Amino acid sequence: MRDARTRRAPSLTELAAERASGALLCDAGTLYLTEGQVVYAESPVAPGIDVLLTTGGRLTVDIWREAVGRTDPLGGVGRFLVDSGRLSGAELEICHLGALFDAAYFALGPGSGPRGFQRGAAHWLGPVRPVGAVAVERETRRRGKLLDALWPYPQVDTEPVVLRRPDGRAPAVTRRQRAVLALADGVRTPAGIARALGRPAFHTLIDIRRLAAAGQVETPRPSPPTRPRTPAPPGAGRGPAAVVFTDPDIDLLRRLRDALEATL
Secondary structure (H helix, E strand, O other): OOOHHHOOOOOHHHHHHOOOOEEEEEOOEEEEEEOOEEEEEEEOOEOOHHHHHHOOOOOOHHHHHHHHHOOEOOEOHHHHHHHOOOOOHHHHHHHHHHHHHHHHHHHHOOOOOEEEEEEOOOOOOOOOOOEOHHHHHHHHHHHHHHHHHHOOOHHHHOOOOOEOOOOOOOOOOOHHHHHHHHOOOOOOOHHHHHHHHOOOHHHHHHHHHHHHHOOOEOOOOOOOOOOOOOOOOOOOOOOOOOOOOOOOOHHHHHHHHHHHHHHO
16 A cells, blocks of 8 residues: 555645645645635745735734634634625725735745645635636746746845845836835845735735846845756767856846847
8 A cells, every 4th residue: 555655745736626625735835725716825925814904004903803803713704804894895805816826826836836635624714705726827827927027036036135236327116116125134035025014925026026137136146956966077979078157147137138128
């Protein structure tokens, strides 16, 4: 009999096909399903709906605590907020979908995979608006492509954000970007900045990638692989020794990009 510890965890697509209900545990987050549809998502990287509503300024912390304290632990917080007049149904739905897609991007994104499934597990928020698995996965891929198109250096997403003195005149920044720059102290990561601002983590990544592309914040060098592959020594008839590639010159790439844009 196959050892249960070696059993492959089900994918979101498989769980959707069987209309499963429960929690899909991934390396970087958790997706909650009801009859195969995603009803909520959480990730340590993404601020939850509680942070988006309270730190974002829509609800006070006391109102949120009241909602949590007066509802069943297995669900009903969202329904209480609407029934008590604290939020409209549309406000709850918009914030819920924002938090769901935000956390799902990290739970399903690069470097994260399914680890297991807890059947019957439910989220404390309660039902709001379920989303099909296909739509969640499609949006996750779209967001990854968008970030790569803005600035294809994913290391800026996880490292502390460090201000950089741009070459020449500093480009104009938006109000949202100024708020990000104000918290770029070389200690906070993008996730920490998102949480401090009460904003979705993915929206913060968009601002940071744009700022990195503009030279406003540093682009860290990629971390070396944990187990680098040792190249085989060149043998007779194998041609010249392997070429060693160095890290890209970020400043040179920026100058080349600016020169190309100036000719368009």
